[in-house]
Amino acid sequence: MEFKTLLVEIKDRIALVTLNRPPVNAQNAEMRADITACFDELSDREDVACIVLTGSGKVFSAGADIRERPNLGATPGAYGRHNRLVRESYYAVVECSKPVIAAVNGPAMGAGFGLVMGSDIWVASEDAYVSMPEINVGLAGGVTFLQRVFSQSRARRMFYTGMKVDAKELYRLGLIEACLPADELLPYAMEIARDMASKSPIALRLAKEAARMTMVMPPRDAYRYEQGNTVALSKTEDAKEAQRAFLEKRAPVYTGR
Structure with missing residues (x-):
């Protein structure tokens, strides 16, 4: 660049x-x-x-x-x-x-x-x-x-x-x-x-999006929005890898999927 x-x-x-x-x-x-x-x-x-x-x-x-x-x-x-x-x-x-x-x-x-x-x-x-x-x-x-x-x-x-x-x-x-x-x-x-x-790329992206969007939402809507993100993230390979790594006491290897 x-x-x-x-x-x-x-x-x-x-x-x-x-x-x-x-x-x-x-x-x-x-x-x-x-x-x-x-x-x-x-x-x-x-x-x-x-x-x-x-x-x-x-x-x-x-x-x-x-x-x-x-x-x-x-x-x-x-x-x-x-x-x-x-x-x-x-x-x-x-x-x-x-x-x-x-x-x-x-x-x-x-x-x-x-x-x-x-x-x-x-x-x-x-x-x-x-x-x-x-x-x-x-x-x-x-x-x-x-x-x-x-x-x-x-x-x-x-x-x-x-x-x-x-x-x-x-x-x-x-x-x-x-x-x-x-x-x-x-x-x-x-x-x-x-x-x-070092974090999951997809989780970090949604965390940034949530931090920005919830600032302009009513609290109830913001909370539901974040919960929706958590549900979506829970289905990703990165979330499964993070949980496996936690249980196995090792650093996770993320793929952004």
Whole structure:
């Protein structure tokens, strides 16, 4: 997989995706198209069980490339196309069939924080922080997702002021799995990824689907949905192998069937 703004490495059923648009991984139309194409492909690849998403350099992503903004209003339809690209790059991460771990190696601002919020699991380096600074350039976006993650008061304070929340505070709030020195971040994220990659591929896919879908379902429907997944999984070869391996005290060998 080759992209102009991303680096992708696949090894041992783990895809490492690195945002790579120096100096601060600002997201332009090209990067957003690359993100969408990349996650769509990884979603379908049988040799990928899970994904680690990080940034090159010392910034995860500074968000939208503001240099694209001034000319959008000059051409009819340009804003619509721009907004569609933004939405689709975010939802390519959210809707990916594989779990995504965000290894936040530095500031994640605006749309950069959006990619983190679209991921399943978050870990961060000690020098990382998140923010929605759109208000500082006369814009306003992102409160939809802020209010799903933070309390009403904190979400709105961040939205109205562009306030930064550092990794230590995110860890204190229980929003990230770990706050680590920079050199320990990627190894920790890859350790989580290896644990995921050792599971049944079909069970992991349905687990990701259930985690996403049940967030938008009433509790009763969500519970029934999960039970349906369990019934379907119980009929797979992987489930039978997992149960045999448990009884025989050995590691299971999965086939994805």
